[in-house]
Amino acid sequence: MGADKASGRRDGRARFSATRLWEDLDEQWPSLKFLGFGAYYAWIFLCYNSDVLFGWAGSAVGSDAMFAMYLASTAALGVVLIAAGVFHNVATRIVESRSAVLSMAGVAAVTTLTAAWSSPSGSQDALFMVSCALTGVGTAFVALRLGSVYSTVGARQALMYTAGSFIFAGMLFFVCIGLPHPVGLLATAMLPLVATAFTMAATRGPVAPSEDIVPMCELPRGYFVRLAVSVVVFSVIAGVTKGFMALQQPLSTVTDQGVIIVFATACTAVLLFVLVGLLVREFDTSQLYYPIIILACLGNLAVPLFGGFGVIQGELASIAYNLFILMVWCLLANVANRTDLAYASVFGWGRGASAAGTTIGWFAGSSLAPLLLENPSNMVAFAMGMVFVLLVVSMVVLNERTIGQALKKTRNSQANQAACDPSSGERSDGGAGGFPREGAWTKSCNALAEQAGLSLRERDVLFLLAKGYTIEHIAGELGISFNTAKSHIRNVYAKAGVHSKQELQSLIEERKGALQAGAFR
Template identity: 25%
Template structure:
């Protein structure tokens, strides 16, 4: 995830510089660049793909795990697209669009992603739903309060959209590596959702411009949109499951591999375990005896027995070997083939 985000941030900065340079060109040259540059980028990607994936079987390999549809990822992408598409449609039909805003937005998004995700190493839930979505909501609010020609509104909107784009691509690399999902599958589902949301937003924004009679209605419209974006963030925030919730996943973790303790945390979240039950479960997974656990936690053996009884009941298991097999199976779900922990042999 860290290399993906690092390259993404560097690309965002380079794009901001390039976009700023394009604004200084003659209008005729801008049109030439608009047609030539995309073709050049596609050619570069094609050459890079040939070097990285010389064998097509590797590129389009089948996943060792069952394919799962990243519903929450897609819902996030649709909301992201809508949050930009609606004001984009509103601004374009009102005659105010500026490439300078895109350049500034690229710089701000890159700086924010660098600080929040790589420096502070925030997990994906907080990065997306506590920073990205409120920023997009603030952009919608600014469009309504300051007007469609506001520079601040445009910068906020572009920054929020691009910041989410960078963080979500980092999340995509996690799903590909740690959940063994094909890259083409992970890229296509959210990208389709993003483009769908953006196209729908442009239509809604352009229709709203024609339908809203006065400035007061414009303010109400965009304030409502900002509120809906924030409500969506609350609904999509979920720490319950690592595979689809990303709550324990953050760039910069050692080797970015899933360890036993993180897996135990996920099990504790999923099955409502107490903090003490989590500590005992992890100690058993580490191979400690009940006596050692009692000394570490300053509790009696009878207390451990009580906690284990409750733990086994919540997980619907009956022994320590069942517990180790249960956690090992979960850990395999979150690991690459190289990092996967072998399942303990079943007792006859």
């Protein structure tokens, strides 16, 4: 009996230590978890822009193996993600279980190897098709796990992290294609597990107060539906070009073309990272929208010039699609972070729309290829039709102005957080003499700051700490480094005579209660 109790105490300490380890890791390296997106996208790059999976079998495997895998895997991915969007409560419980997501990532890793091993049999082999479909099922939960991580940041921070992840994905791509066959294939198969491992350090921060959440009904009418429709249309058009090209080029040339696509995507990500991180503090993600649409249109407009869908068109379409996913991922993060929609619904429907669109596009492109190749004029007309659809969607369904309005609404909500009394909803824009009108909560914070002798920056940190925000959020909100924010927090605790965020919040609540009772006048 005593041994059982001792064992239970040891197990409890072990569980506590493991949880504390993840929390400490997230606190020390808050950006680490976002690199999971890079490992996830590196897996996509390697599966569909290289011959790492199928090149080992030589001529025994044709380009139809990659085509079959894409259709089976991405169709399953889309179905699972859309189902997660519908049943978001169930999906959330699965995604927030580390063991469950690791298991699904393991399924994706094993079935990637199985698909590569059984690829000589091609689409006629049941094991190959089932393995391909299961890679989609496994990576769907990896994508949702990444969505839960990205839902903790706004659009601008998401853009920084996603750009950095695309750079990381490019590095992993070039490492894996440079490794000898067995090692490169094994490394590629392990990437879903690597992506999930990065997210293990993620700890869900405090839920934002209800006053800080923007209801979806306050955004431009049908904003999320418009976003999903635009994702589907863009993905279909990109998929058509990819599907057409996949059947027109031998497997041996896929890696050469993939190198150009991944390198160009990574270089663009570097430029965005530098631009947003160092040069433009108020970069609006909506400014990426039309340049991406123009790049996609150029790929189709080049069809008459080159007499058909050639390598350049495929590369431009792929690069534009990768950049479109970068932008959309940031917009989805903003919706999940700042509105009342559950992140499983946002990323389930958003990423699911992308998967469904590209699946339909690849199938349509491969089906239309014989008809288009018979008559070049049909190809030109089809390409111009896709340009027309892109322009209609970008100007009518979802345009830059609509995206900008949504971002402005959520950004204004974030900027006004410090101007609201979280308890009473009082705003700070109506005081006499042009000064803010303070609510009870704000007055108690200011009184504590005065008594403790806090500097102006420490006062800002006090307000954000009192609202329950993490060190990472405070650093991003104030535009300072993580270590600087941590130093300010340490000073606030010392000067206020508390040792934790909970003690600080309790102290402020006590002062607020006393103030409302008339003790602080």
